[in-house]
Amino acid sequence: MIPIDREVYDLTTNSVACTFCSTPFSDPSSALIVKCPHNSSSAYCPARFCNRLCSTRGTRVSHTILCPARNPKARELFQFIRVNHWMALHALVQCSTRLLLSAATPNLKQPEPSLDEEWTVFNSFASLSLEHREAW
16 A cells, blocks of 8 residues: 555655645646646646646745756756656655745745744654654
């Protein structure tokens, strides 16, 4: 059985689910689906969004940094994550990106969470020491 986080990762990287909210597309050819605005014939990005709202929010939250068309190193990172089946690294990258963008734009009036809110969420995740991981 494929773990749910890997399944969602595969759906989004294969352009059959929204990159922002992870909702699978019922009709991949729908006119509502928005492609990454940086996608071009010379720089490919598989990101697709349910609608313009998800596209706008995704770009504000993390896609700005993690877009393979804008940042070729992101492609290498995602390939490494996929080959090594390391979904925790993908989550860490997403969280770190959100923290960086929140810290870089603290005065923008937008509906996205502030740095304090993002940090609170980040700190709420469970953590295990290496000793605890070895015991499992």
